[in-house]
Amino acid sequence: MNIGLFGYGKMGKMIEQIAQQRGHAIVAKVDVETEEISFKTMDVAIDFSTPDAAFGNITQCFENNVPVISGTTGWLDNYENALDICKQKQSAFIYASNFSLGVNVFFELNAQLAKMMKGLDQYKASMEEIHHTQKLDAPSGTAITLAEGIIANTEYKEWKLEEQGDKTIPITSKREGMVPGTHTINYESLVDTIEIKHTAHNREGFALGAVIAAEWIKGKTGVFSMKDVLNLN
Known part of the structure; x- marks a missing residue:
């Protein structure tokens, strides 16, 4: 699976490590200095960026038919708007405050x-x-x-x-x-x-959960939660 990372801080780097261990490729690493993004190569995007960047990152992905896993907090005033765009574009989305x-x-x-x-x-x-x-x-x-x-x-x-x-x-x-x-x-x-x-003993549990969510959402359409990923509904 080809993953685009939005936000390449500590969490982004750990997600990269775990994703590669699980056989996935990181095809984009997007941060504030990134000017061009190749959405066509992505099967799924994982967003652990900043509150200011998250809504733009997420909706850009929807516009380009890329499903999104987001763990960025602090942007949720725009959450309902993001859901509307996700549904309009028939994309897929999971937001969680914690992916562990x-x-x-x-x-x-x-x-x-x-x-x-x-x-x-x-x-x-x-x-x-x-x-x-x-x-x-x-x-x-x-x-x-x-x-x-x-x-x-x-x-x-x-x-x-x-x-x-x-x-x-x-x-x-x-x-x-x-x-x-x-x-x-x-x-x-x-x-x-x-x-x-x-x-939590370390950050690895958060990163692993995000990668597992990305594996689960590939090929799906709609708005989901970690309850769906873990079959807790």
């Missing part, structure tokens, strides 16, 4: 636990996420996805950084050393605490 296979199982575990906790008002939900000091956004996209999973299945209405309320999930964000990513969900009462946690 383990994290996507964790998303499902989080949603199931939230369903069980609904109505147990003596428990208060909270979340902590820890990442390396180079990560500038807070909370992480993964933490937001986890919070949305709780909100969709309980009486909680919103999440906020470091701020608690009856219908608010407080999220604590920490930036420490070279931590790839740790996410903890707590439900605490006066008598006990229920906790689920995902700890």
Whole structure:
């Protein structure tokens, strides 16, 4: 399979390494200085670029009939517009805040636990996420996805950084050393605490998941999620 990489930072380089190990070719490496892009050689594009570049990258691919896997965060104000263009061009798209296979199982575990906790008002939900000091956004996209999973299945209405309320999930964000990513969900009462946690040991899981998603989407049309890739629906 021929893959075009949009964004050639740490994640792009790791995706390149894993894709080549799995027998794929990297036919384009697109960054801010790239002037010409050959879409005709791509079977699929993987976008881990920047918030400013992501929407343009993704929609250019759709215009050229190239399916897209995107893990770029911070551009989602344009997400619905991207979906419209994807459908108009009969292309294919998967966006995920985190492509790690383990994290996507964790998303499902989080949603199931939230369903069980609904109505147990003596428990208060909270979340902590820890990442390396180079990560500038807070909370992480993964933490937001986890919070949305709780909100969709309980009486909680919103999440906020470091701020608690009856219908608010407080999220604590920490930036420490070279931590790839740790996410903890707590439900605490006066008598006990229920906790689920995902700890990434390195970035390879994120890159592997993106490549597996690219393998899965080739030849398909439509908007999908990692639930589809992992058959979790």
